[in-house]
Amino acid sequence: MGFAGLSLAGMVGAPIEEQIACATQNVRRSSSPSELRITDLRVAVVARAPMRCPLIRIDTNQGISGYGEVRDGASERYALMLKARLLRENPCDVERLFKKIRQFGHHGRQGGGVSGVEMALWDLAGKAYGVPVYQMLGGRYRDRVRLYADTPDGQVTGLKKRIEQGFTFLKYDCGIQTIRNVPGALAYPTRQTNWRGKHPFTAIQLSDKGAALMGERFAEVREVVGWTIPVASDHFGHIGVNSCIKLGKALQPYTLAWLEDMVPWEYTEMLKEIKNAIDVPLLTGEDIYTLDGGFKELIDERAVDMVHPDLATAGGILETKKIGDYAEQSGIAMPLHFAGTPVCFMANLHCAAATENFIALEHHSVDVDWWEDLVTGVDKPFHTDGFARVPDGPGLGIELNLDVIKEHLERGQELFAPTEEWNQDRSNDRLWS
Template sequence: MNKTKNNNRRGFLQKLGLGGLSLATMSMAPIEEQLEYSTQNVNRNSAPSDLKITDMRIAEVSGVMFRTPIVRIYTNQGIVGHGDVRDGAAKEYALFLKSRLLGENPCNVERLFKIISQFGHHGRQGGGVSGVEMALWDIVGKAYGVPVYQLLGGKYRDKVRVYCDTTTSSDPQEYANRMQERVDKGYTALKMDIGINLLRDIPGALINGPNGKFSPYEHEYRQYNLTKHPFTRVQITEKGLEKLCEFLEVMRNQIGYEIPMGTDHWGHFDVNEAIKIARAVEKYNLAYIEDIIPWQYTDQWKEITMSTTTPTQTGEDIYMLYGGFKELIDQRAVDIVHPDPNTAGGILETKRIGDYASHHGIGFMLHHAAGPVSFLGSVHAAAATENFMWLEHHAVDSPKWEDLVTGIDKPIVEDGYVAVPETPGIGVELNEEMVKEFLVEGEKLFAPTEEWNEIRAWDRLWS
């Protein structure tokens, strides 16, 4: 190739990069230029088709967030990927999957997900599969030199809006002041935990209250917090309802009505009490009322949703689209679905849930309460899903939380938003010294896990 032609080609490629032109624009260019353009960001130290998983280890941390096992997957080319098992879940949920992954190409994310997905379940039991799935996407992005959102089809937004919890107080004004502090920090969406726990010391507020003088659980093997809502027979009196509404009244007087505000953790009671509450709080224009009964009761959720103008929301404990979300969405049983990517099946499955909800006109938010790795993995899922609303940030009061990772501008959350990472993979690496500081007592940093190398079971689900 002569010098003039070489300079022209270089200038053309530079224009493509600066102008944001697509591969479609390259269709008339020579094949060598098309190839160079399409692979310009590929990690030249990586041969993605030859990648193999060689090891998987865990570092379990606590104290800077809820107890969370961090997954690290190793490859034969030195690329490693990270993901979080869901907060409060057992590391064994992920380690059990190791023998199914060794020797496999991590770039085949969907195929590997179908191999391991049978070993996940609802709640924390989805944490192993979800954490591994995120770590696989992290590897793929690093191998190809692109952020994960690009592997999902691109992004709908450059920044992801977050919402945050607020620590509770039995004093309504103090509670409202704490919420105002969140607003002063730049948060533009909030959530407050409000429920019968705030009524325990108020005589006449509850019937059959779990901490009442008749001690209804004294002779039960199962405690109140492990009893599903329909079976507690807790009822809220008019006095109790007025007290809960006082919290909302003071809150709205403090922060106003411009900011979306949702509620969670109301307590364990049946559909009748749920409807009573949802109707009573309509005048406060809540953004949503979350998990007011267990997610499994689709028909009861639909009854609540049809009985009130207060938006309903559930989903943080549901594993996979076809594990529960599909029925809720098909029945229009809730107004908003609320998966946690660390339970739902990881990044791609979370996007699938959001896309399915969008097709049916249902809102889509993300729950999250683990580490910064999966938080940013959730950001990629949010960026790539059209009908996304807000992502939960559960570490507002833990300043060292974001120090667990490097390679990203900080603060990670600024003025209530997270910039979508543009670096390869999820977009961060672990700060191992900081991870060491918060290791669970007795844990070692990514200690060997050879005992999980061999498959000792026949996994096929059919004969």
């Protein structure tokens, strides 16, 4: 039966299904959301973007797909193991499904599977309802997101290049490895010291000379950058609390935006000790999974000046917003850590747009010339004058450019190959009796 030209009054007495169809005939819908079901989950691993990045595609019975991303450097298996727990579910039930799978994530890269799936669910929900993700998070505070760019070469000239590229917030990579061959700068037992061990256990110490040398580096930074552009530091290396305090005091004159990951995030009391001893903002968080997994304690104990989640570890878009919202109640700001493909980049833009205490989002792929070509649907370049535009399209606002992705697949990988071996799992996942 056709309803064109009929009013709802004219349908009085008609069956209820026909009344509903008439009432909603002009409602814009991209699908039938209540009948949407997940039918498949596949992956495609992109190499050197700038790191190894597994992309997720979740398919549905209505022909729409959602995209997510496992955190850079992680295994795609963290997402594939969730497939059997998602099949036949409605992807629009984002928070319920997140609670169903969250037990299979953990800190660091192990949070990448749950976080990537959560991104893809939001993308699907937005496409189903025809609205951008930020709108489903409560709306946006901003339509442009400030970016900060790193300098992986560790050279001050790299900062100048970033300014020329339009960035107005910088991060300088200048760790203790840059002075390891300077006599008297560091004390450590042997050349075989475990430089990647947990900070309190490496026995590496920064001398007064080493701290002064690091101070000279940042004095040079200010000479090049000036004082109007914020400059943050990347983590310096695996040194203990006393050396962290010594370094923080040496860098106080240069008004850094923050010192990053001075000791592992789980050492709350150590972070508090450092924070209370120096006058430079302290942050951590890129390896923490969920608000309750570590951020809440750091915020409640005021062990940091800012929180620094990586959305692809923290639990995805909504959980990262919850982290920011909780931090906001204590007057704590939230920059975002990121080093992946444009899929995760767009997820970050939506989260940043919807979170009031957001500061800046990391852009780690500035020098990868094909990076923006991995997706379509948004204007390029993604950023101008150090800001990225928040997409207005449904879901994340992008589609994948399969030809470009195929060119940059990790060796031996296929483009969204079938994954039937992950369709069944006979595990009883319940955590309570």
